[in-house]
Amino acid sequence: MNRPACILWDWDNTLVDGWAAIQHGLNVTFREFGMPEWDRETVLARVRGSLRDTFPGMFGARWERARDVFYGAVRSCHLDVLSPMAGAAAAIEAAAALGPQGVISNKQGPLLRAEAAHLGWAVHFAALVGAGDAAADKPDAAPFAMALAACGIAPGPHVWYVGDTALDMQAARAAGCRAVLLGDAAHDGGVANAGPDVHFADGHALAAALASLARSPAPLET
Template identity: 25%
Template structure:
């Protein structure tokens, strides 16, 4: 059986406004003087918010745990600003209609379930793994291994769908296939322009 494991931010939802506001609040609270919205946005798209916070902790000697806790709290306060990306709901409904099993593996924290519920898409997922689930962060494949083992997923029929290089890397590390909105096609990755392209790839 085909299975989709979804990334969340930048793939199914647009949380840019919430993330950037939470990061700016974090920089102010910890008195970091180098806030540059465009440069920071480019960095987290290429890497991740987690890596940005690790970098700032290393540069300033600030507790990484404190930074992450503050940022997560600030982001959760802004969950009402999160929106579905175009075609998200249609893609999830298509996969559901085709009998494709759907999961999520995201770095977003404990508020993920409530966000998905509010956006009307939580019911599409058999299981949702978040930053609060206790697994290693991507590109470590621990979370994917857990889902594959628990649900007996066939690696040849399992796809990680994301929007960053990190998402291709976690698929590669887990020995499954990748579908990605920004990374070029390769032997392990299929680039798509829009989530609607999934219908062309997987219609029976």
């Protein structure tokens, strides 16, 4: 396993569990629009793209009203229900010894940055790029270019993008980065469906691997 020079992270279900707020926001919006509500399993299975990429198809011409309802509901509770994923803090600490870090998420940028600050994690990241911050959202390469510019690193296999879904693996490869899956992707068809370059069972396993890589010699500049 090659030592990374930079690690970029997905946010929800990779570093944090914020699904309760997302589910609440969706269901408040669905109620206003007379649509069936989603349970947690449905939210986990269906939420992938950013709001600006998915809400027009879900809500049609009134998608901007749906956006406002959703964000209002999420802002009312997201910090209260936010919790780190198992091993996430240790993985972030271990990654700090290897190079700069950033986050690329399809969560709205201000919400993402508020959550990172709430957890005391913002200091670890050279970039916190959320939906709406770049010209296009993940899986487009635009947010990766923004994050890597802030990190001072060019794209390549020396950059890991760690996420929990097949979309994350697709996005990593589109940006020229190594696709690293965290968890079993049971909500997204499993590990084989995600097709990662590297797979770790959980944050604790990833933290241990990163700590081991940090003890190995860094590659020589050529």
